[in-house]
Amino acid sequence: MWVEEVRALDPDAPAGTVPFADVEAACGFPSPAQDYETTEIDLNEHLMPNRVSTFLIRARGNSMTRAGIYDGDELIVDRSIRPEDGHVVVAVVDGEMTVKRLRVTRAGVILSAENRQHPDIEVAELSELHIWGVVTRSLHRVLRA
Secondary structure, three states: OEEEEEEEOOOOOOOOEEEEEOOOOOOOOOOOOOOOOEEEEEHHHHHOOOHHHEEEEEEEOOOOHHHOOOOOOEEEEEOOOOOOOOOEEEEEEOOEEEEEEEEEEOOEEEEEOOOOOOOOEEEOOOOOEEEEEEEEEEEOOOOOO
């Protein structure tokens, strides 16, 4: 999976609030409808707690589908988070930007694909590796226009 574009988010953008229904919706067997209260939540705070270090990128490819990341998804990436084993990261390997799951082993670093049809990237000692940021959210359309 590669990165198509990177967009900086404006930390001074006005807050965008939406109603938040404090109710859980079953994704399996439906439960009876119930009354619920709504409150307002700020989408900027909810999705980007570290706005000055957060970027939106568009993913291309299908190597991360088991992680819930699909071709065309917009990924929220926070550059202030320290990458750890198991995080989904945006990495730059030898000048190429990619999205993979970070695996740190005694033998070295592996950038793991989340699709068996794609190989993992075993980062060789001589390779140039930079972890650009940690993916915190994947936004993808459910309703196709």
